[in-house]
Amino acid sequence: MNLDGFDNFFPNQVKAIFTDATTDFVLPPQALGLSAEQKKFLRHEYQIDADKIFTIRQVHGNKILTISAGDIPQQEGLIPQADGVVTNVPGVVLSVRTADCLPVFLYDPQKESIGLVHAGWQSSAQKIVKQAIAALKQNYGSCAVDLRVAFGPAIGVCCYEVGAEFATTFPGEVLVMGNKRYLDLPLVNKNQLLSLGVQPANIFDNASCTVCGKGFFSYRRDKEQSGRHLSMMMMETGIRGGKLDARRWG
Numbered sequence: 425m426n427l428d429g430f431d432n433f434f435p436n437q438v439k440a441i442f443t444d445a446t447t448d449f450v451l452p453p454q455a456l457g458l459s460a461e462q463k464k465f466l467r468h469e470y471q472i473d474a475d476k477i478f479t480i481r482q483v484h485g486n487k488i489l490t491i492s493a494g495d496i497p498q499q500e501g502l503i504p505q506a507d508g509v510v511t512n513v514p515g516v517v518l519s520v521r522t523a524d525c526l527p528v529f530l531y532d533p534q535k536e537s538i539g540l541v542h543a544g545w546q547s548s549a550q551k552i553v554k555q556a557i558a559a560l561k562q563n564y565g566s567c568a569v570d571l572r573v574a575f576g577p578a579i580g581v582c583c584y585e586v587g588a589e590f591a592t593t594f595p596g597e598v599l600v601m602g603n604k605r606y607l608d609l610p611l612v613n614k615n616q617l618l619s620l621g622v623q624p625a626n627i628f629d630n631a632s633c634t635v636c637g638k639g640f641f642s643y644r645r646d647k648e649q650s651g652r653h654l655s656m657m658m659m660e661t662g663i664r665g666g667k668l669d670a671r672r673w674g
């Protein structure tokens with residue numbers, strides 16, 4: 425879907441996509457991968473070949489997988505457990521599913537590598553963005569100072585009422601209003617990114633709330649009936665050493 429500012433935050437050759445509520449990208453417990461309907465939607469709406477998509481089974485942890493050229497196409501049924509993925513292979517489509525959790529898109533223009541993270545409160549408490557940056561650094565030599573990081577839609581502080589115990593886990597990011605407490609999940613991740621050396625100007629929060637905003641799935645609002653959004657990130661093929669380098673974001 426089109427989100428203000430989001431589509432222009434990354435250079436042309438880096439695609440960052442967040443699907444709307446027209447198609448449910450839920451991954452049922454026994455599913456082997458994307459359904460025929462989901463594949464069709466991606467082909468028609470985004471011209472994305474399902475064979476290029478890497479799927480993970482998200483478990484609210486902080487494990488990050490590194491995706492190599494040989495991991496695509498992914499064998500149906502072999503879906504590893506993780507909550508984040510990184511790659512430097514053009515054409516590989518990283519993906520995560522969210523309803524209210526925060527999708528975090530990372531791009532390193534210096535090392536031409538990308539990462540995509542599913543950051544709910546549990547993964548955020550386990551500092552999953554720190555793990556993603558560590559994976560980018562370890563695999564590709566990335567430096568936090570070079571990274572461009574965008575947040576997709578997620579539950580906003582406006583709608584994320586939490587229990588008192590959250591103030592212990594996130595002392596700087598729980599807003600108290602009267603006798604209620606609200607967690608600012610994007611701020612949690614922003615603060616972690618800043619503490620790791622990501623530059624403030626290189627962090628973009630589209631600031632859409634999935635609960636009170638229009639056109640989103642929301643687990644908190646719709647409970648078990650809620651669908652899932654699919655976030656995807658990829659670098660176009662031909663990105664290295666070719667013409668596309670001239671268009672590279674500076």
Ligand SMILES: [Zn+2]
Nearest residue numbers: 582583633636
């Ligand atoms: Zn809201």
